[in-house]
Amino acid sequence: MDPARSPLLTDLYQLTMIDSYLQRGMRGPASFELFSRKLPPGRGFYIASGIEAVVDWLTTMRFSEAELAWIRECGHFRAGFAEELAQLRFTGHVEAVPDGTILFPQEPILRVTAPLPEAQLIESRVMNLVHLHSLLTSKAARAVLAADGRRLVDFGMRRAHGAEAAMAAARSTWIAGYAGTATCLAGALYEIPTVGTMAHSYVLAFDREIDAFRAFATAHPENVVLLIDTYDTAEGAGKVVELAHEGYPVHGVRIDSGDLGAEARRVRRILDEGGLGQVRILVSGDLDEYAVARLRADGAPVDGFGLGTRMDTAADQPHLDMAYKLQEYGGVARRKRSVGKVHWPGRKQVRRRFIDGMAAGDTLCLADEEPAGDPLLTEMMDGGRRTRAAESTAVIRERVAAGLATLPKACRALEAEPDIYPVEVSSRLRDCAAATDRQRH
Amino acid sequence: MDPARSPLLTDLYQLTMIDSYLQRGMRGPASFELFSRKLPPGRGFYIASGIEAVVDWLTTMRFSEAELAWIRECGHFRAGFAEELAQLRFTGHVEAVPDGTILFPQEPILRVTAPLPEAQLIESRVMNLVHLHSLLTSKAARAVLAADGRRLVDFGMRRAHGAEAAMAAARSTWIAGYAGTATCLAGALYEIPTVGTMAHSYVLAFDREIDAFRAFATAHPENVVLLIDTYDTAEGAGKVVELAHEGYPVHGVRIDSGDLGAEARRVRRILDEGGLGQVRILVSGDLDEYAVARLRADGAPVDGFGLGTRMDTAADQPHLDMAYKLQEYGGVARRKRSVGKVHWPGRKQVRRRFIDGMAAGDTLCLADEEPAGDPLLTEMMDGGRRTRAAESTAVIRERVAAGLATLPKACRALEAEPDIYPVEVSSRLRDCAAATDRQRH
Numbered sequence: 001m002d003p004a005r006s007p008l009l010t011d012l013y014q015l016t017m018i019d020s021y022l023q024r025g026m027r028g029p030a031s032f033e034l035f036s037r038k039l040p041p042g043r044g045f046y047i048a049s050g051i052e053a054v055v056d057w058l059t060t061m062r063f064s065e066a067e068l069a070w071i072r073e074c075g076h077f078r079a080g081f082a083e084e085l086a087q088l089r090f091t092g093h094v095e096a097v098p099d100g101t102i103l104f105p106q107e108p109i110l111r112v113t114a115p116l117p118e119a120q121l122i123e124s125r126v127m128n129l130v131h132l133h134s135l136l137t138s139k140a141a142r143a144v145l146a147a148d149g150r151r152l153v154d155f156g157m158r159r160a161h162g163a164e165a166a167m168a169a170a171r172s173t174w175i176a177g178y179a180g181t182a183t184c185l186a187g188a189l190y191e192i193p194t195v196g197t198m199a200h201s202y203v204l205a206f207d208r209e210i211d212a213f214r215a216f217a218t219a220h221p222e223n224v225v226l227l228i229d230t231y232d233t234a235e236g237a238g239k240v241v242e243l244a245h246e247g248y249p250v251h252g253v254r255i256d257s258g259d260l261g262a263e264a265r266r267v268r269r270i271l272d273e274g275g276l277g278q279v280r281i282l283v284s285g286d287l288d289e290y291a292v293a294r295l296r297a298d299g300a301p302v303d304g305f306g307l308g309t310r311m312d313t314a315a316d317q318p319h320l321d322m323a324y325k326l327q328e329y330g331g332v333a334r335r336k337r338s339v340g341k342v343h344w345p346g347r348k349q350v351r352r353r354f355i356d357g358m359a360a361g362d363t364l365c366l367a368d369e370e371p372a373g374d375p376l377l378t379e380m381m382d383g384g385r386r387t388r389a390a391e392s393t394a395v396i397r398e399r400v401a402a403g404l405a406t407l408p409k410a411c412r413a414l415e416a417e418p419d420i421y422p423v424e425v426s427s428r429l430r431d432c433a434a435a436t437d438r439q440r441h
Numbered sequence: 442m443d444p445a446r447s448p449l450l451t452d453l454y455q456l457t458m459i460d461s462y463l464q465r466g467m468r469g470p471a472s473f474e475l476f477s478r479k480l481p482p483g484r485g486f487y488i489a490s491g492i493e494a495v496v497d498w499l500t501t502m503r504f505s506e507a508e509l510a511w512i513r514e515c516g517h518f519r520a521g522f523a524e525e526l527a528q529l530r531f532t533g534h535v536e537a538v539p540d541g542t543i544l545f546p547q548e549p550i551l552r553v554t555a556p557l558p559e560a561q562l563i564e565s566r567v568m569n570l571v572h573l574h575s576l577l578t579s580k581a582a583r584a585v586l587a588a589d590g591r592r593l594v595d596f597g598m599r600r601a602h603g604a605e606a607a608m609a610a611a612r613s614t615w616i617a618g619y620a621g622t623a624t625c626l627a628g629a630l631y632e633i634p635t636v637g638t639m640a641h642s643y644v645l646a647f648d649r650e651i652d653a654f655r656a657f658a659t660a661h662p663e664n665v666v667l668l669i670d671t672y673d674t675a676e677g678a679g680k681v682v683e684l685a686h687e688g689y690p691v692h693g694v695r696i697d698s699g700d701l702g703a704e705a706r707r708v709r710r711i712l713d714e715g716g717l718g719q720v721r722i723l724v725s726g727d728l729d730e731y732a733v734a735r736l737r738a739d740g741a742p743v744d745g746f747g748l749g750t751r752m753d754t755a756a757d758q759p760h761l762d763m764a765y766k767l768q769e770y771g772g773v774a775r776r777k778r779s780v781g782k783v784h785w786p787g788r789k790q791v792r793r794r795f796i797d798g799m800a801a802g803d804t805l806c807l808a809d810e811e812p813a814g815d816p817l818l819t820e821m822m823d824g825g826r827r828t829r830a831a832e833s834t835a836v837i838r839e840r841v842a843a844g845l846a847t848l849p850k851a852c853r854a855l856e857a858e859p860d861i862y863p864v865e866v867s868s869r870l871r872d873c874a875a876a877t878d879r880q881r882h
Contacts, residue, residue, distance in 0.1 A: 163605045215461055216461060
């Protein structure tokens with residue numbers, strides 16, 4: 001029972017509801033859409049991601065014997081339910097935006113149309129995957145914008161929330177525009193450049209700091225980035241100059257503590273005076289997009305940023321609003337009216353208009369409407385099979401870069417005004433919503 | 442290459458450093474300790490967890506052929522390094538506190554003593570696992586304290602950061618004292634009670650709300666908890682009364698939107714007037730320990746809380762300070778002096794003293810000292826093999842409950858004073874630190 005693959009990675013109520021649907025023969029096609037109702041404060045956009053992971057999961061999802069044994073023994077279900085689940089495969093139709101698409105509130109990320117029990121079963125994991133990837137990709141894109149061309153690398157694996165989150169962080173930060181990740185497995189599985197320097201423990205394992213520097217430069221002469229703050233940062237920088245004068249290669253230094261802007265200035269001066277003008281300065285330690293923006297605004301001589309914990313846990317906002325809602329069942333559009341949680345009913349599409357190459361506004365409309373603009377949702381699966389080829393992270397990375405470049409400046413700001421990007425709702429969709437609300441329940 | 446198992450789920454620099462250690466024959470025993478330097482603001486304690494997961498991983502960790510192929514091809518390493526890694530197993534000694542132990546800053550969670558390359562390799566994943574579990578267990582324990590005996594259940598799977606985080610959340614909340622989780626797979630793998638109600642989509646799949654209620658009560662008569670806020674909460678409560686009067690079983694209702702305290706009062710009145718005094722009220726929606734405390738303080742008639750996103754992402758503080766630091770190598774105690782990041786050097790133990798059954802203070806000391814109190818770290822592995830039997834989640838849950846019961850009230854407060862719990866540092870440890878700092882580097 002691999003958590004990343006198991007259909008039991010779901011909420012009990014999904015199975016309880018499916019049990020009831022199957023008992024009542026409610027197997028008609030249902031359409032669910034996944035979307036975000038609102039952005040966190042100050043955010044002018046978000047980036048949908050994780051759809052590739054969803055499609056990958058849906059194509060292979062099935063209950064194993066061990067999982068069915070739990071269904072039989074857990075005490076929640078009637079006899080025979082496990083046998084019905086044993087037959088269950090995802091046979092539905094999926095339309096979605098491709099990973100790396102910039103979106104705004106109320107716009108569907110993904111639409112599943114499938115027999116009601118299948119569409120219901122997958123809710124929890126679909127949300128879990130798309131939420132995580134979208135959260136991390138959106139956050140990382142903000143740092144990329146704040147860095148304004150400076151090099152960012154992902155150092156966050158150790159404090160990401162588990163293995164899957166660490167892998168998602170490496171992938172998300174790369175597609176958002178980072179230069180690479182320290183996470184080796186992401187290099188191996190996602191074709192992401194892997195990067196790294198040295199740890200304090202390496203310095204501590206030698207009796208003298210300069211011996212550690214010499215050993216590192218000898219072992220890895222092609223990429224000598226030395227961590228210089230283990231004992232005293234200025235002294236560390238002095239030893240780097242000494243090392244270079246001894247003829248060792250030195251490409252960069254990393255500073256991981258103290259006032260990073262002030263330390264970078266001090267170190268830059270020491271390196272420059274030592275004739276090491278070409279040696280790059282990398283800083284790390286509790287950095288996020290705000291810290292990057294501040295260091296950039298202060299003109300700190302920083303060539304690259306190692307970003308970790310605060311980005312990979314999305315520390316200031318570790319969850320996005322996201323909902324997977326029944327939009328249509330039995331050919332009838334549906335929506336709930338719970339306070340503060342209203343959404344647009346029906347099967348929807350988003351069309352984006354461009355003026356002079358810049359995104360000028362979206363229209364949220366019914367799927368069969370064709371207002372001006374490019375449709376964002378496209379078919380990913382039909383009959384439970386993938387109909388759109390999987391994309392490499394390189395292709396997705398280009399999509400994000402292109403999307404950010406066409407995004408109006410006001411949306412790209414670190415502190416954006418609420419709902420700054422124009423999203424219209426088509427009059428047919430408004431009519432559909434009004435008709436839905438007139439139904440008696 | 443399963444991320445949860447792969448030794449490539451590590452930072453590149455670990456491999457770079459190991460490569461250098463192996464080239465220089467630096468295979469002597471090194472001791473690393475994992476600890477937290479400081480608590481988040483307002484926290485009076487934290488709970489260490491995830492050690493079982495670490496031990497489990499270490500006993501099976503090895504490089505697969507596919508992983509070695511990446512090592513050969515990634516371009517970072519000399520020829521022959523992959524062959525050395527192919528032989529690598531964890532052969533070390535591990536002492537740690539058992540999962541569910543209450544700890545304070547600077548106290549070691551876990552100590553690894555192993556040949557330097559092994560001890561270095563595992564850093565990233567050891568941290569990743571213990572950080573995640575400790576983060577979620579500590580947060581959940583706060584909600585348990587705030588609920589003061591009321592029933593809490595984990596509904597957070599969908600917005601936890603991936604599959605491993607969702608499973609860790611279910612386990613962490615259960616050992617912290619929740620009554621159960623909605624996550625089925627955690628029920629199957631960790632023997633945690635699974636719980637659940639119904640979703641809005643279930644109500645929406647029927648033309649009339651009361652038809653949905655009738656269908657649910659028919660399908661699952663043993664646990665009828667009805668979600669009543671899809672259209673109008675008061676009307677929903679009225680339908681529950683109607684349903685009960687028709688003879689259907691009703692055990693509880695769930696409210697998931699609006700002002701939960703006010704809605705609970707209104708619903709309680711409707712249910713009571715309908716003769717349903719025994720029907721429980723469960724609330725959910727963006728709840729955390731603070732919201733639970735407020736609802737309890739306001740005397741809202743809430744019998745149970747479904748907690749999700751804010752707990753399972755540890756939303757107010759999604760990362761803990763945590764470090765894995767070289768303490769001793771070549772028989773010499775070590776520590777760095779980076780600004781704000783000093784730690785106590787050497788191989789350490791913690792002793793906890795109790796007075797009248799309450800924890801009265803800890804002593805942080807060298808491992809070979811024996812001041813008064815019970816030692817908290819115990820042997821988990823020796824020679825790379827598990828020497829302490831794995832514990833069930835039920836046993837760990839009892840440890841947490843016992844620990845919370847012996848914790849001084851001031852530490853248990855939702856807004857605790859900084860460093861409220863007394864942790865002494867032994868004079869021998871202070872001497873060791875002073876001697877370490879006198880070394881020249």
